[in-house]
Amino acid sequence: MKIERVETAYYRLPLEPMGDAGHGAIDTEELITLTLDAGGLTGHGYSYTIGRGGRAVRSLIDDDIVPMIVGQDATDIRGLWELMWQRLLYVGRGGLASFAIAAVDVALWDLYGLSEGRPLYALLGAEAREIPAYGSGVDLPKSLDGLLTQTEGFLARGFPGVKVKIGRPDPGEDERRIEAVRGLVGDDIDLMVDANMAWDAEEALERGRRLEHFGLYWYEEPTIPEDVAGHARISREMDVPVAIGESLHSPHEFRRYVDEKAARILQIDPITNGGITASLEALKMADSAGLSTSSHYTDELSAHLLCASKDPVYLEKHAFALDPYLEEPQLVTDGRVRPTETPGTGLRFDKEALAPYRAS
Numbered sequence: 001m002k003i004e005r006v007e008t009a010y011y012r013l014p015l016e017p018m019g020d021a022g023h024g025a026i027d028t029e030e031l032i033t034l035t036l037d038a039g040g041l042t043g044h045g046y047s048y049t050i051g052r053g054g055r056a057v058r059s060l061i062d063d064d065i066v067p068m069i070v071g072q073d074a075t076d077i078r079g080l081w082e083l084m085w086q087r088l089l090y091v092g093r094g095g096l097a098s099f100a101i102a103a104v105d106v107a108l109w110d111l112y113g114l115s116e117g118r119p120l121y122a123l124l125g126a127e128a129r130e131i132p133a134y135g136s137g138v139d140l141p142k143s144l145d146g147l148l149t150q151t152e153g154f155l156a157r158g159f160p161g162v163k164v165k166i167g168r169p170d171p172g173e174d175e176r177r178i179e180a181v182r183g184l185v186g187d188d189i190d191l192m193v194d195a196n197m198a199w200d201a202e203e204a205l206e207r208g209r210r211l212e213h214f215g216l217y218w219y220e221e222p223t224i225p226e227d228v229a230g231h232a233r234i235s236r237e238m239d240v241p242v243a244i245g246e247s248l249h250s251p252h253e254f255r256r257y258v259d260e261k262a263a264r265i266l267q268i269d270p271i272t273n274g275g276i277t278a279s280l281e282a283l284k285m286a287d288s289a290g291l292s293t294s295s296h297y298t299d300e301l302s303a304h305l306l307c308a309s310k311d312p313v314y315l316e317k318h319a320f321a322l323d324p325y326l327e328e329p330q331l332v333t334d335g336r337v338r339p340t341e342t343p344g345t346g347l348r349f350d351k352e353a354l355a356p357y358r359a360s
């Protein structure tokens with residue numbers, strides 16, 4: 001089944017202004033959609049950014065990846081992943097290259113599902129299962145009232161967990177915000193915090209310790225992803241599990257965290273990690289090391305992928321919901337999600353809904 005044609009489109013989707021301690025203000029999501037034709041079928045993939053770099057991702061696909069994969073066998077997903085990784089190695093080894101590889105890899109898995117007539121989770125060798133979901137805001141700039149209103153919305157949707165951004169300049173403010181959210185949700189709801197790499201390891205320890213007594217479910221990205229030793233130290237010295245993954249752009253990066261016992265929960269994102277192929281490897285590493293798993297954004301793909309994990313504790317229902325742009329938005333029932341049963345990924349963008357946001 002030879003790859004005949006690959007086409008991309010680029011969109012700028014407006015977001016309600018939001019932000020976190022690491023990435024600053026965010027008001028746009030870039031979306032790169034991709035279709036890949038082979039054997040009379042069309043696989044659909046995509047990539048995204050939080051507002052910058054998307055045109056470069058699209059250019060990497062159009063200018064560099066498409067010429068290397070047209071004419072290749074679409075069923076050799078692993079081989080094509082290695083080809084893209086190797087040919088982009090000099091400028092890649094992660095970063096933007098992983099976002100570009102991901103768009104193609106997602107389309108290849110989708111195409112494989114269409115050709116087999118099976119949903120993605122089944123292709124991964126998994127059984128469909130319900131995954132608990134948590135409500136996740138990108139809420140650092142929100143007032144305390146705004147944060148509590150958002151949290152009430154999460155509770156109304158039945159989520160068994162909620163996550164709050166931390167990293168306000170005044171540590172006392174983080175404490176007051178977490179105390180207020182804990183007071184609102186009570187002790188039966190899991191409460192995660194996310195620092196988005198705001199601090200060095202020393203400060204991350206100090207800031208984390210001030211919040212630990214609120215009963216945190218995990219402490220996400222306490223410091224920069226390059227500081228694996230720092231994460232390992234925080235994991236050793238704190239009882240709260242460290243969670244990472246959205247900023248890891250290859251299986252090699254996950255491998256270091258697992259080998260150095262630097263995290264207890266691996267969070268997959270099949271776009272930022274470099275594709276379904278890459279995230280699946282991360283899940284297998286978690287299984288081998290006895291770690292739990294969760295997801296970052298990518299709600300629809302992750303509902304499939306987490307079925308292939310031994311201990312998928314949560315799927316993130318992210319603030320950048322793609323729902324308005326999808327033909328079939330993901331259903332959340334009693335705060336839980338299931339993978340779709342249609343062949344492939346089940347993820348299809350609504351072209352009419354996206355049309356006003358198309359850009360070049």
Ligand SMILES: [Mg+2]
Binds near residue numbers: 194220221246
């Ligand atoms: Mg995060």
